[in-house]
Amino acid sequence: MPFKHLLIPLDSSSLAEEAIAHAIPIARQSGADIHLLHVQKSSSHTDDHCTDPVDWRLRRAEIRSYLNSLNEQIAAQDIQVTVNIVEGRPAEQIVEYCEKHAIDLIVITAYGKGGISRFDFGSTAQKVFSGAGRSFLIVRPGDRPSSQEPTAYRRILVSMDGSPRSEWVACKVASLMRGQEVEIILLQVIAVPEMPRRMPITREEHATREKFVESNRRAAEAYLEEIANQLKNGIKVRPRLLIAQNVAERIYATAAEEGVDLIAMSAHDWQTGAQQVTGTLCHTVMCHSRLPVLVFQDMPESQLQALRGGVDTDHSSHPSLANNGTNHQ
Structure with missing residues (x-):
């Protein structure tokens, strides 16, 4: 549940x-x-400090x-x-x-x-x-008339990044929507590495970057197919792989293009880890997306309190696809 x-x-x-x-x-x-x-x-x-009782x-x-x-x-x-x-x-x-x-x-x-x-x-x-x-x-309120009529989620985009956290989120969303006519889009955006410098990068450097991106693309393609196959059980799951320089922008832009009803993601991505209550990627998507964003928080309360108090903690464990019921047979 x-x-x-x-x-x-x-x-x-x-x-x-x-x-x-x-x-x-x-x-x-x-x-x-x-x-x-x-x-x-x-x-x-x-x-008014003199409020009438x-x-x-x-x-x-x-x-x-x-x-x-x-x-x-x-x-x-x-x-x-x-x-x-x-x-x-x-x-x-x-x-x-x-x-x-x-x-x-x-x-x-x-x-x-x-x-x-x-x-x-x-x-x-x-x-x-x-x-x-x-x-x-x-x-995000105000985009449609206020109503208490339930909102139907027919298409949900799940942000994937190859981490156990994103797999856990995909598993949770699939479990939540089990039995519904819904399509889950597993989106992974491969980031093009930035190479900031005064002069343009050389041909060799460009080729190296292209090889790096292609290697990540092949690995991500196989990864998404594997996760999609594990989650399919009466639910349509579609993997989608993109390459972009701005990952967050590509996530909320793709959600709008796909006409999804909901974006689901972990509060923390693999890059920012657990050094913040909400990771940079998640926060950016929340700020710029016009769609509802469902954010899954998995950090123990002790770690969250330490982060809010400015204490450095070692986050060595996190949910994984294996131990969170991926097999929904």
Whole structure:
């Protein structure tokens, strides 16, 4: 079971509500429950330090009614729903709630009540997915009318890089979508090595680079075919191999060209490893893709806490295709 407990942080805005349509199909496929959470600012965290207690209670009652209404709509889909209202700073309370309730997937929109801005994410979203240490689905709101009708994932692009982490993600996605009419595209982008210098590279250097790229291409081609064959079991799996200088750009551009509904990838790629809470490749795709991005986090909580505290840790183990149920016979 890929996920057990999903969290949707809501701030009463229509933008934040767009996460619901994406959470419902994942909850259905996983058999997971959904937690609806609203963080109400206490008087000490508001601009007005003299908040009227009556107004505060009325606002809380309004929020409760709002969440109960959404609860009814989601519960009608045969999904168990938990509703909670907490006080404090939104990002801090969301992260604390995740820890307290063993949330393993956060479904959140890039923007909320503050509206869509020139920045890649709203401040709360940015803090949550960088601080929660959980898998998350980031949704770009505003591209379609807000609706609680479930979003169907018919075509999913999985970013592959030859690492056990990406294989683990592909396995998780295949398990999640088992029994559905879906196509999974396993995309690996072979990077053309950069050779920065004042003068153009020589013919010999160009030939060496071409040989290096071709060697990687042949290895990746066989690798993708092998993974695709292992994942096929009532699901259409299609490998795709590309060569580009900008890997992240090629990933989100290809997703748009293929008309996929979802991009899935590991929080960490083979190059950045586990030195950051979210790797450079993943973060770049999240920032520039207009499509929902499902990010799988696999780092132990102890390592995440060490990273957030600036402590260097040795990450010697990670999930692999062999030990995460690749054989779905």
